[in-house]
Amino acid sequence: MMIRTTRSTAIRRRRPALFAIAAGVAVLAVGAASAVSGTANAPKAHAENLVWSQDFDGPAGSAPDGNVWNFETGGGGWGNGELQNYTDSRANSELDGNGNLVITARQEGDGSYTSARLTTAGKYQPQYGRVEARIQIPRGQGIWPAFWMLGDDIGSVGWPNSGEIDIMENVGYEPHRVHGTIHGPGYSGAAGPTGTYQHPQGWSFADDFHTFAVDWAPGRISWSVDGNVYETRTTADTNGNPWVFDKPFFIILNVAVGGQWPGYPDGTTQMPQSMKVDYVRVYSN
Numbered sequence: 001m002m003i004r005t006t007r008s009t010a011i012r013r014r015r016p017a018l019f020a021i022a023a024g025v026a027v028l029a030v031g032a033a034s035a036v037s038g039t040a041n042a043p044k045a046h047a048e049n050l051v052w053s054q055d056f057d058g059p060a061g062s063a064p065d066g067n068v069w070n071f072e073t074g075g076g077g078w079g080n081g082e083l084q085n086y087t088d089s090r091a092n093s094e095l096d097g098n099g100n101l102v103i104t105a106r107q108e109g110d111g112s113y114t115s116a117r118l119t120t121a122g123k124y125q126p127q128y129g130r131v132e133a134r135i136q137i138p139r140g141q142g143i144w145p146a147f148w149m150l151g152d153d154i155g156s157v158g159w160p161n162s163g164e165i166d167i168m169e170n171v172g173y174e175p176h177r178v179h180g181t182i183h184g185p186g187y188s189g190a191a192g193p194t195g196t197y198q199h200p201q202g203w204s205f206a207d208d209f210h211t212f213a214v215d216w217a218p219g220r221i222s223w224s225v226d227g228n229v230y231e232t233r234t235t236a237d238t239n240g241n242p243w244v245f246d247k248p249f250f251i252i253l254n255v256a257v258g259g260q261w262p263g264y265p266d267g268t269t270q271m272p273q274s275m276k277v278d279y280v281r282v283y284s285n
Contacts, residue, residue, distance in 0.1 A: 042215055042224040045130050045283045052124060052282040060097030061090055068124055072117045082144075083258035083265075084115040092116040100276045105143065105255045107271040117254035125152045125248035130283040131167065132213030133253075138273035139206035142265035143172040144256040145275045147212055149249035160188035163244035165221065168212035171262035172269070175204035178212065180223035180231055186241030193238075195223055195231025209278055215285060218246050253277060 054068060071093070075085035084105060086092075093116035096102050105115040137145045146169045151162030164183040181194040199205060215222045215229075222232040235243040255275050258264040265271070 042213065042222065042227050042229050043130075043285060045132065045213075045281075045285075049283040049285065050281060051129065051284050052126065054101075054280045055099060056095050056101040056277065056279065057099055058095040058097070060095065062095045063090065064093065064095065064101055064118060068120055069118045070121055070123065072119060078256070078259075080256070080259035080261070082256045083142075084113040084256055086117045086254070087114050088116070089114070093118060096276070100278055101253070102274050102276050103145075103253060103255050104272050104274040105138065105257050107265075113257040113265075113271075115255045115257060117252065119150075119250055119252045121150075121152070121250040123250075125250045126282045127246075127248045128216050128218070128284075130213055130215050130285050131251065131281075132211055132283075133167070133280040134209050134211045134278035135168070136209045136276040136278075137168075137170050137178075137206050138172075138255060138275050139175055139204060140172045140265065140269040140271075140273055142258050142262055142269055143273050144259055144262040145170055146252070146254055146256070147280075148252050150252065151244060152248040152250055159183075161185050161244065163247075163249070164188075164192075165214060165216070165245065165249060167214050167223070168225075170205060173263065175206060176202050178205060178225060180214070182221065182233055182237075182245065184238060184241065184244045187238050193233050195233075197223070197225045197228070197230040209276070216245070217285070219243060221245060251280060253280070 054065070056064065071088035073086045073088055091104065091106065092114050093101065093103050103116045105113060107113055131149065133147050135147060147167045149165040149167065154162035160183045166179065166181040169179045176199040177196055179194060179196050181192045183192040187193060211226050213224050219235045220232065222229050224230065255273065
């Protein structure tokens with residue numbers, strides 16, 4: 001995980017990770033997207049515009065497709081004071097046999113935490129379009145699920161010059177809210193332009209599946225939940241600093257435990273906690 005922004009006074013930090021970028025990277029530019037309107041509804045995603053999909057069909061207990069997904073492993077806090085050690089074990093990431101990828105954070109017998117972090121780095125890296133996933137997030141104090149992207153040049157330019165697009169983040173003490181943010185040079189960490197979406201009924205997002213998406217075009221990114229646009233950011237929001245989002249990015253799914261922003265598990269936190277991902281899709285728009 002990388003250096004992150006703050007919400008109110010909480011500090012969120014991620015350290016740059018090393019990514020092995022394979023030769024012959026699969027980069028897909030899905031075309032210049034049209035600007036998202038300022039209405040409350042996102043443009044409809046049409047089946048004929050689908051350019052890439054992971055539907056996680058496969059037998060229960062099997063691994064996600066290794067031709068698409070990498071496992072980032074290890075602990076050390078990831079720059080945020082997080083507690084989990086990411087593994088490639090099926091105990092932390094597996095298909096459930098019902099069309100879902102399940103990423104599970106667990107507390108082990110020695111009191112430590114394990115989880116999983118999957119990326120498409122070096123294997124699939126879209127540029128523009130609608131990037132969306134249908135997800136049922138986990139719940140609980142200190143639990144931090146995320147669906148996000150990093151610029152494919154992070155290995156050469158570092159973070160935040162690579163850019164980061166947070167499509168969905170949730171922290172357990174705000175079960176009814178999710179956040180979307182961009183980070184780049186001069187507007188990372190606490191200065192990352194951000195938006196927040198609150199469940200219209202005030203219910204927990206962990207109660208059901210929801211569709212989290214960005215509509216991404218040259219110079220413009222809009223965030224939506226279940227088709228409801230709640231934030232749009234453009235080149236005007238970087239205060240004269242470079243807009244670094246007009247290039248390929250890779251996709252990341254993870255569940256963190258603890259950290260300076262979500263805080264840490266307490267007596268109310270029930271483990272294990274799982275994030276279920278029905279699909280991840282990219283559409284041209």
